Amino acid sequence: MPSDATPNPYADAVAFGQRMQIYRQRRGMSRPVLAGFLDKSHSWVKQVETGVIQPPKLPMILRIAELLRVRDLADLTGDQSMHVDLFIGPGHPRLAAVKSAVDAFPFASDRQAPSTLHLRHRLDRAWNARHSAPNHREVVGELLPALIRDAQLATRQADSAADRQAAQAVLSEVYSLSQFFVAYQPDSALLWRIAERGMVAAQESEDPHAIGVAAWLTAQAHRDSGPAHFDAADAVTTEALRFLEPRLADSEDKVLAIAGALQFEAGYTAARRGENGTAWGWWDKAEKTARKLPADYYHPITSFSQAIMGAHAVTVAVELHQGGESVRQAARADKTVIRSRPRRARHRIEEARAYQLDGQPDTALATLDKAHEAAPETVKYNGYARRIVLEETEARQPERRRRASDLAVKLGLLAA
Known part of the structure; x- marks a missing residue:
C-alpha cells in the first residue's frame, strides 16, 4: 500500500x-x-x-x-467481539417474503388483476394497520407481498392510459409502504430498489401526490446514507417542491401536506449539516404550510399535520445538538396527540435524545419505555434508541443500569 x-x-x-x-x-x-x-x-x-x-x-x-x-x-x-449495528435493526422474519415479491416482477399471469379501487381500499387498510398496530412491521410485512404482486399486475393489465396512470399511482404508494417496512433492516440494496421503482411509478402516474411521496422517501434514503449523500437529498427535495409549488393553490389537502413534509425534510437535512438558521427557516415554512391544513388533518403516509410540527421542532433541535432547546421543544410538543403509534414512538425517541443531550439520562430511559409501550418494533429498529440504551447499561448508578439492561433485553441487544 x-x-x-x-x-x-x-x-x-x-x-x-x-x-x-x-x-x-x-x-x-x-x-x-x-x-x-x-x-x-x-x-x-x-x-x-x-x-x-x-x-x-x-x-x-x-x-x-x-x-x-x-x-x-x-x-x-477494532474489537470483533463488539459487533453492534447501531443504525440497522435485525432482519424481520417477513423480510424475505417482501423481498421475493419485489424481486419477482413476473411479466405474464393467468389471473385477472384486482381493480385499482380494490387495491386502494387494501392499501388504505394497510396504512391504517401500520399506524394503529404496536407490532406494525409484522402486520405490514404480512400484507405487503400480495399487495406488491397485485399492484404490479394491475399496471400491466390496464386497458387505457388513464387506468394505467391510476394503477401506477397505487403501485408507487405500495412501494412507499414497502420502504417503511424495509427501512433500518439489513438490506440496503433492496431499500434502494424499492425507492427507485416507487419514483418511476410515481412519475409514470403523473400524480402530484404520488410524486411528492416518492420524492419524500427518496430524500430520506439519501440523507440516511450519510453526509456524502446530503446534497442528493437536497436536490430531490428542491426539485419536488419546484414541481409541486405551482399546483398548491388548487390542490387537495394531501398535496399541500406532502409539500409541507418536503419542506421539513429540507430542514432536517440542514440540521444534520449543523446549519442552524437554514434548518429553522425550513421548519418555519413547513409550520406555515401546516397551518393552512384543517386543524384535525393528518396525512396518512408522512403524518404531516399541525400536531406533528412540535415533534419536528424537537428533531431539529436534537440534530443541531441543542440540548436545552430540544428539551424545551419536547415540553411544548408533549401537549399534542400524535395519532400514529410508530410516529408517536419515534417522537418519544427524539425526546429521549433531547433528554440525553441535556444530561437527563433517567428521563431519557423513562421516555424510551413510553416509546416501547407505543410501538415496540419502532424502538427495536431505531439506532438512536439502541445507542442510548447501550450507553446506559454502563451507567455507574445501579438502578439506571438495571433499567437500561431490562430495556436492552426487550430490544434484543442483551440476552435475557
Missing part, C-alpha cells in the same frame, strides 16, 4: 484513535467541531486520535459512533 494511502479502518492493526480519525475525516468533520459536539477540547480529540491517551469508555464511544455515523461498533473499536 502506498505510504499516503488512506488506512483501512476494518484492518485489525489500526488502533481506535486512527479509526476515529479516518471516520471523522470521511464525514468531513474537523477536530474542533467533533470536540464541541462531545463537550470535549480540541486537544482531547487529538490526543485520542494520536494514541496519546487511552480510548474512552463505552458511553463516549457510542456518542462518537453516532456523530460519525459508524454503523457497527466493531468498525470503530
Whole structure:
C-alpha cells in the first residue's frame, strides 16, 4: 500500500484513535467541531486520535459512533467481539417474503388483476394497520407481498392510459409502504430498489401526490446514507417542491401536506449539516404550510399535520445538538396527540435524545419505555434508541443500569 494511502479502518492493526480519525475525516468533520459536539477540547480529540491517551469508555464511544455515523461498533473499536449495528435493526422474519415479491416482477399471469379501487381500499387498510398496530412491521410485512404482486399486475393489465396512470399511482404508494417496512433492516440494496421503482411509478402516474411521496422517501434514503449523500437529498427535495409549488393553490389537502413534509425534510437535512438558521427557516415554512391544513388533518403516509410540527421542532433541535432547546421543544410538543403509534414512538425517541443531550439520562430511559409501550418494533429498529440504551447499561448508578439492561433485553441487544 502506498505510504499516503488512506488506512483501512476494518484492518485489525489500526488502533481506535486512527479509526476515529479516518471516520471523522470521511464525514468531513474537523477536530474542533467533533470536540464541541462531545463537550470535549480540541486537544482531547487529538490526543485520542494520536494514541496519546487511552480510548474512552463505552458511553463516549457510542456518542462518537453516532456523530460519525459508524454503523457497527466493531468498525470503530477494532474489537470483533463488539459487533453492534447501531443504525440497522435485525432482519424481520417477513423480510424475505417482501423481498421475493419485489424481486419477482413476473411479466405474464393467468389471473385477472384486482381493480385499482380494490387495491386502494387494501392499501388504505394497510396504512391504517401500520399506524394503529404496536407490532406494525409484522402486520405490514404480512400484507405487503400480495399487495406488491397485485399492484404490479394491475399496471400491466390496464386497458387505457388513464387506468394505467391510476394503477401506477397505487403501485408507487405500495412501494412507499414497502420502504417503511424495509427501512433500518439489513438490506440496503433492496431499500434502494424499492425507492427507485416507487419514483418511476410515481412519475409514470403523473400524480402530484404520488410524486411528492416518492420524492419524500427518496430524500430520506439519501440523507440516511450519510453526509456524502446530503446534497442528493437536497436536490430531490428542491426539485419536488419546484414541481409541486405551482399546483398548491388548487390542490387537495394531501398535496399541500406532502409539500409541507418536503419542506421539513429540507430542514432536517440542514440540521444534520449543523446549519442552524437554514434548518429553522425550513421548519418555519413547513409550520406555515401546516397551518393552512384543517386543524384535525393528518396525512396518512408522512403524518404531516399541525400536531406533528412540535415533534419536528424537537428533531431539529436534537440534530443541531441543542440540548436545552430540544428539551424545551419536547415540553411544548408533549401537549399534542400524535395519532400514529410508530410516529408517536419515534417522537418519544427524539425526546429521549433531547433528554440525553441535556444530561437527563433517567428521563431519557423513562421516555424510551413510553416509546416501547407505543410501538415496540419502532424502538427495536431505531439506532438512536439502541445507542442510548447501550450507553446506559454502563451507567455507574445501579438502578439506571438495571433499567437500561431490562430495556436492552426487550430490544434484543442483551440476552435475557
